[in-house]
Amino acid sequence: MTDIAPAAAATAAIESKDLSIYYGSFQAVRDVNLDIQPNRITAIIGPSGCGKSTVLRAFNRMNELIPNVNTTGEVLFRGQNIYKSDVDPVEVRRHIGMVFQKPNPFPKSVYENVAWGARINGFKGNMDELVHNSLTAAALWDEVKDKLDQSGLSLSGGQQQRLCIARAIAVRPDIILMDEPCSALDPIATLRIEELMRDLATEYTIIIVTHNMQQAARVSDRTAFFSLSDDGKRAGMLMEYGDTKTMFTRPEKKITEDYITGRFG
Amino acid sequence: MSASNLQQRHRTGRVWLVVFQVALLTGIVALTALLFNILNGSFGYVAIEDTIAPQDLAVNGVPLEEQDKDTLIQVLQAHISAGLFARYEFDKPFAERSAGEVYDLILERVVEPKFVAQWSLYETLTNRDAIRQTAAQDFPNARLEFRSWLNSHFLRAPQSSYPEIAGVRTAVLGSLWTIGIAVLFAFPVGVAAAVYLQEYAPDNLINRIIQTNITNLAGVPSIIYGILGLAIFVRALGHFTSGVAFGASDPTTSNGRTILSAGLTLGMLVLPLIIINAQEAIKAVPSSLRQASFGLGATRWETVWHHVLPNAISGIMTGTILAISRAIGETAPLVVIGASTFIQVDPEGPFSNFTTLPIQIYQWTARPQSVFRNLAGGASLVLLGLLLTLNATAIILRNRYRRSL
Known part of the structure; x- marks a missing residue:
C-alpha cells in the first residue's frame, strides 16, 4: 500500500479519465473526463437517473459499498489513480470527505459528532479547539456552543446538515463532496448552507450534485452537465463542462440549453 | 352505484369483525384457563396430620419453640433412631448446627407432619363447609390449613421425596x-x-x-x-x-x-x-x-x-x-x-x-x-x-x- 503523496504539481484537484461505472452489466456512467479545479465549487447537474451521484461517489470510492458496482478508467488525485489496487479506499475517503442528501449525524453528542472522525484518524492535537474551529467554520458554533453534549439529532434539519459539514471538515480533507445537501432542507436553511459553501471554497475544493439549477447558478464556479446517452442504452454522459456563467448564458450544446431553460428534466 | 350493494359490503365487514373478535376471545379463554389451572393447583386447603403433636414435645413445661439447643437435641435424639441421629451428626455435626436448624429437623422428623388430603383452590373457595365436614369426619386428628404451595420454604428447600418438605x-x-x-x-x-x-x-x-x-x-x-x-x-x-x-x-x-x-x-x-x-x-x-x-x-x-x-x-x-x-x-x-x-x-x-x-x-x-x-x-x-x-x-x-x- 502506498500512501497518497502529500502534494502534486497537477493543476486539477481531482480528475477523472475515461471513467465508466457499471451496476452489474448495466453501464450507468460512460467515459467521463472531468478535471475539478482546486478551491472552486463545481456543480454537477442533469436530469434524474443520469448518474450524477454515481460520478460523485466515484471520487471517494463510496460506490464500492454497494454490491456489484464496477468502475473502469482512472480517477487522479494528487497525481495518483485512486483506483489502483494498492490504494486503500479508507485513506482516499479521509482526504475526500462527503456530505449526504439527508442530514445523517451520529446519534452521539454534537461534540462527539465532530471529534469522532478526527480521533479515529489519529488526531493528536487539542480536540476542544478542533471542535470549536470546525463548528465555527461550519457557521454552527454560536447556535450549539451551549449544547455540545446534547444529541446531534436534537438539532434542526439545517443545523444537522451544518453539523455534518463540520464533521467532514474536522478531518481536514482536501475535497468535500456534497450529494444534494439541501434537498431535505427549507429555503432559509438552504441559503445558509449556500453561504457556508462560498466561505468554505476559500480553503476546500467542493463538488456538489444538485437538482436545483438556480442553486447551481448561485453557488458554483464551474458546472458539469450530465445527461443520458441518446443510443437507447441510458448511460450517463458528461455533455458539457465549463464556467457556470457561460453555461447558463451561452451553452454550447442544444441539449444543455434545453435542460437549463426547463424544456426537459 | 346501488345502495343495496353498499349494505352488502358493510354486512361482509361486520361478519369479519365478529370472526376477529371470536378469535381474540378464544385466545383469552385459553390463557385464562391456563392461569386458572396453575393457580387452582397452587393454593388451597390441606389436611395435615402430625405424627407427634408439638405440644407433646414440651420438656418440663417449656414448649418446643422456646427450648434451647441442647434440649432440642435431646428431644430429637429421644425420638429418632440412633442410626439416623448418627447420620445427621455425620452430615453436619450438631455442634455446628443452630438451634433453628435443629428445630426444623424436629419438625421434619419427629413432629413429621403429613398431608393426608388436599383440595384445589376452586373447591376451597366454593365448598368450604363441606371440606371442613369431610376433614373432621375422615381425618379427626388432622388440622385444616389454607396453604400456598409456593412459599419461602418451597423456594429454599432442595428436592425431596416427602412432599411436606420438598422444594425447588x-x-x-x-x-x-x-x-x-x-x-x-x-x-x-x-x-x-x-x-x-x-x-x-x-x-x-x-x-x-x-x-x-x-x-x-x-x-x-x-x-x-x-x-x-x-x-x-x-x-x-x-x-x-x-x-x-x-x-x-x-x-x-x-x-x-x-x-x-x-x-x-x-x-x-x-x-x-x-x-x-x-x-x-x-x-x-x-x-x-x-x-x-x-x-x-x-x-x-x-x-x-x-x-x-x-x-x-x-x-x-x-x-x-x-x-x-x-x-x-x-x-x-x-x-x-x-x-x-x-x-x-x-x-x-x-x-x-x-x-x-x-x-x-x-x-x-x-x-x-x-x-x-x-x-x-x-x-x-x-x-x-x-x-x-x-x-x-x-x-x-x-x-x-x-x-x-
Missing part, C-alpha cells in the same frame, strides 16, 4: 446454571456470526445457503438438538464436559451428563435464534450511519464497533432474552442429555449433575400421589415468574437503550 431450590439453581452457560456460549458466538453475515459477507451462493440453513435451524425440533448434544457433548467430548480433563471430577464415577453439556446444548438450540434476532437488529441500523462513518475515512471494523453495534445493542439484547425465555422452558433436550430427575444436592459448578425446573415439574406430575401435582403447580408458578422477569428485563433494556433515531 435444586431445580432453580440447575436452570440458572444451564441458562447461564448457554448465554455465555451463544451470545458472543451469535452476535459475531450476525455481524459477519450482515456487515461483511458478500452476497453469494455460499452465504445465501448459510443464511437459509440458519433460518431453518431455528425451526428444528429441540429434541434433535438433545440428540446432537448427547452425541457431541456427553459422548464425544465427555472427557472434557465431565471435568475429568481439568481434574475437577473423579474419572471413575463421573460422566458427561453435566450442567456444562446441558448448557452447551441449550446454547446450540438458541444460537440460530440469537443470530437471526441480532441480524434483524443490525439490519435496522440505518445505512446512512454507515455511509457517514465510511465517508470520514473509518474502516469497516470502526464503523461496526462505534456505530452499528451501539445502535443495534438494544435489539440484540431483546432478541437474546427472548431466546433465553425459550431455552429456560425446554425439557426434551435435557431429558436426552440426561438431567437427573431426582437430585438433592445443589449444583456446585459446571461439572455437577443437575435438574431443571421443567424437568422437576414433569417429574412431579408423573408421580402417583396427587399431592405432588400441587407441588408441580407451585413450581410452574416459579417458572412463570422467572419467564416474566426475563421478559420484563427485555422490555426495560429495550426502552433504556432505545435512541431517538
Whole structure:
C-alpha cells in the first residue's frame, strides 16, 4: 500500500479519465473526463437517473459499498489513480470527505459528532479547539456552543446538515463532496448552507450534485452537465463542462440549453 | 352505484369483525384457563396430620419453640433412631448446627407432619363447609390449613421425596446454571456470526445457503438438538464436559451428563435464534450511519464497533432474552442429555449433575400421589415468574437503550 503523496504539481484537484461505472452489466456512467479545479465549487447537474451521484461517489470510492458496482478508467488525485489496487479506499475517503442528501449525524453528542472522525484518524492535537474551529467554520458554533453534549439529532434539519459539514471538515480533507445537501432542507436553511459553501471554497475544493439549477447558478464556479446517452442504452454522459456563467448564458450544446431553460428534466 | 350493494359490503365487514373478535376471545379463554389451572393447583386447603403433636414435645413445661439447643437435641435424639441421629451428626455435626436448624429437623422428623388430603383452590373457595365436614369426619386428628404451595420454604428447600418438605431450590439453581452457560456460549458466538453475515459477507451462493440453513435451524425440533448434544457433548467430548480433563471430577464415577453439556446444548438450540434476532437488529441500523462513518475515512471494523453495534445493542439484547425465555422452558433436550430427575444436592459448578425446573415439574406430575401435582403447580408458578422477569428485563433494556433515531 502506498500512501497518497502529500502534494502534486497537477493543476486539477481531482480528475477523472475515461471513467465508466457499471451496476452489474448495466453501464450507468460512460467515459467521463472531468478535471475539478482546486478551491472552486463545481456543480454537477442533469436530469434524474443520469448518474450524477454515481460520478460523485466515484471520487471517494463510496460506490464500492454497494454490491456489484464496477468502475473502469482512472480517477487522479494528487497525481495518483485512486483506483489502483494498492490504494486503500479508507485513506482516499479521509482526504475526500462527503456530505449526504439527508442530514445523517451520529446519534452521539454534537461534540462527539465532530471529534469522532478526527480521533479515529489519529488526531493528536487539542480536540476542544478542533471542535470549536470546525463548528465555527461550519457557521454552527454560536447556535450549539451551549449544547455540545446534547444529541446531534436534537438539532434542526439545517443545523444537522451544518453539523455534518463540520464533521467532514474536522478531518481536514482536501475535497468535500456534497450529494444534494439541501434537498431535505427549507429555503432559509438552504441559503445558509449556500453561504457556508462560498466561505468554505476559500480553503476546500467542493463538488456538489444538485437538482436545483438556480442553486447551481448561485453557488458554483464551474458546472458539469450530465445527461443520458441518446443510443437507447441510458448511460450517463458528461455533455458539457465549463464556467457556470457561460453555461447558463451561452451553452454550447442544444441539449444543455434545453435542460437549463426547463424544456426537459 | 346501488345502495343495496353498499349494505352488502358493510354486512361482509361486520361478519369479519365478529370472526376477529371470536378469535381474540378464544385466545383469552385459553390463557385464562391456563392461569386458572396453575393457580387452582397452587393454593388451597390441606389436611395435615402430625405424627407427634408439638405440644407433646414440651420438656418440663417449656414448649418446643422456646427450648434451647441442647434440649432440642435431646428431644430429637429421644425420638429418632440412633442410626439416623448418627447420620445427621455425620452430615453436619450438631455442634455446628443452630438451634433453628435443629428445630426444623424436629419438625421434619419427629413432629413429621403429613398431608393426608388436599383440595384445589376452586373447591376451597366454593365448598368450604363441606371440606371442613369431610376433614373432621375422615381425618379427626388432622388440622385444616389454607396453604400456598409456593412459599419461602418451597423456594429454599432442595428436592425431596416427602412432599411436606420438598422444594425447588435444586431445580432453580440447575436452570440458572444451564441458562447461564448457554448465554455465555451463544451470545458472543451469535452476535459475531450476525455481524459477519450482515456487515461483511458478500452476497453469494455460499452465504445465501448459510443464511437459509440458519433460518431453518431455528425451526428444528429441540429434541434433535438433545440428540446432537448427547452425541457431541456427553459422548464425544465427555472427557472434557465431565471435568475429568481439568481434574475437577473423579474419572471413575463421573460422566458427561453435566450442567456444562446441558448448557452447551441449550446454547446450540438458541444460537440460530440469537443470530437471526441480532441480524434483524443490525439490519435496522440505518445505512446512512454507515455511509457517514465510511465517508470520514473509518474502516469497516470502526464503523461496526462505534456505530452499528451501539445502535443495534438494544435489539440484540431483546432478541437474546427472548431466546433465553425459550431455552429456560425446554425439557426434551435435557431429558436426552440426561438431567437427573431426582437430585438433592445443589449444583456446585459446571461439572455437577443437575435438574431443571421443567424437568422437576414433569417429574412431579408423573408421580402417583396427587399431592405432588400441587407441588408441580407451585413450581410452574416459579417458572412463570422467572419467564416474566426475563421478559420484563427485555422490555426495560429495550426502552433504556432505545435512541431517538
